Ligand SMILES: O=C([S-])c1cc(C(=O)S)c[n+]([C@@H]2O[C@H](COP(=O)(O)O)[C@@H](O)[C@H]2O)c1
C-alpha cells in the first residue's frame with residue numbers, strides 16, 4: 001500500500017498562516033496556493049513566503065496582503081464565491097467544509113443560525129486566502145491520511161472585534177467539541193489556536209494522536225507571528241509514506257463495581273479529552289456475583305499516562321491491566337452533502353483505494369432532523385444516498 005500520509009505537530013497551536021507556512025516549508029509551491037486563492041478572492045490578495053527563525057529553528061512565515069475592503073460577508077456569500085470559482089473540485093469541497101465548520105461554530109457561539117452569520121475577522125480576505133490556500137496545499141500533497149497531535153490552545157485573553165475573549169476562544173472550543181478533537185492549554189498564556197486554524201484541522205485531520213509509523217520524506221515548520229519563550233512558535237508538518245507497520249497502541253482495562261453510574265459519561269468524556277482513541281464500558285458479572293463494568297481504554301503510548309491519571313482520579317479503580325494491540329485503521333476522509341435545510345458531514349473510508357464505507361455524521365443528521373422536523377431515519381437515508389451518488393460521479 002505505502003500510501004502518502006502526513007502528521008501535524010500542534011504543540012504550539014495552529015492558525016491559518018501557520019498552516020500555509022508549514023505546507024510551503026514542506027515543499028508545496030506557493031504558486032499552487034496563490035492560483036486557488038486568485039480563483040476565489042473577489043479582490044486581489046497576494047501570498048508571500050519568507051524564511052524566518054523561531055527559537056533558533058528555520059521556519060517559513062507566509063504573509064497575506066490585500067486591500068481590506070471591510071466587507072462583511074455572510075456564510076452564504078462565501079458559499080457562493082466558492083461554488084462559482086474555477087477551482088479543483090477537491091479544493092472546493094474542502095474549503096466549503098472548512099468555512100461551514102467555522103460558520104456552524106460561530107452560529108452556536110453567538111446563538112444564531114449559519115445563514116445569519118456575518119463573518120468579520122474570519123470573513124476578511126486573509127481568511128479566504130488562509131482557507132483556500134491551505135486546502136489547495138493539502139490537495140496538492142495528495143495525502144491518504146492526515147494525523148495530528150492533540151492541539152495546544154493557549155490560555156488567557158485575546159482582543160477581538162467584540163472586546164476581550166477568553167482563550168481558547170469560544171469558536172475554537174465549539175469546533176473542537178463538535179469534532180471530538182483532543183486539546184489542552186499548554187504553558188503559554190496567549191492564543192495559540194485560532195478559529196481558522198481549528199477549522200482547517202477539523203476539516204482535514206483523519207486521526208488524532210502521536211506520529212504514526214511512517215517513512216518521513218519532508219518536514220515543514222510554519223511560523224506563527226510572535227516569538228514564544230523557550231519553544232518554536234511553529235506548526236510542524238511531516239510528510240512521508242505509511243511504513244506498513246500497523247500502529248501499536250495500548251488497551252488499559254479495569255473492572256469497577258462501586259462507582260456511582262451517573263459519573264461514567266463524564267469519565268468517558270475525560271478519557272477522550274486526555275488523548276484516548278476510544279473508551280467504552282462492558283457490563284459484567286464480577287466475583288461475588290456483583291454486577292459491574294469493565295472500563296476499556298484504547299490509547300497511543302504518549303497519552304497513556306494522562307489516561308491512567310483520569311482512571312485513577314475519576315473512578316474508584318485501584319489497579320488496572322494493560323496490553324499492546326495492533327490497530328489497522330482504514331484511510332478516511334470527510335466531505336459534506338447539502339440537503340434541504342442544511343449540510344451533513346459524511347465520513348468516507350477506503351480499502352485498497354476503493355470506497356468501502358460512507359457514514360453520515362450522526363450529530364449532523366440529528367441536528368438537521370430537529371431543525372427541519374423530519375424523521376431522523378429520512379435525513380440519514382438521504383445523506384447516505386447523496387454522498388454515495390457524489391462519490392459515484394467522481
Ligand atoms: O469576530 C469574531 S465574531 C470573533 C469570534 C471569535 C470567537 O471565538 S466567537 C474569535 N475571534 C478572534 O478573531 C481573531 C482572528 O481569528 P482568525 O481565525 O480569523 O485568524 C482571533 O484572535 C480570534 O480569536 C473573532
Ligand code: NI
Nearest residue numbers: 106109110171
Ligand atoms: Ni465570534
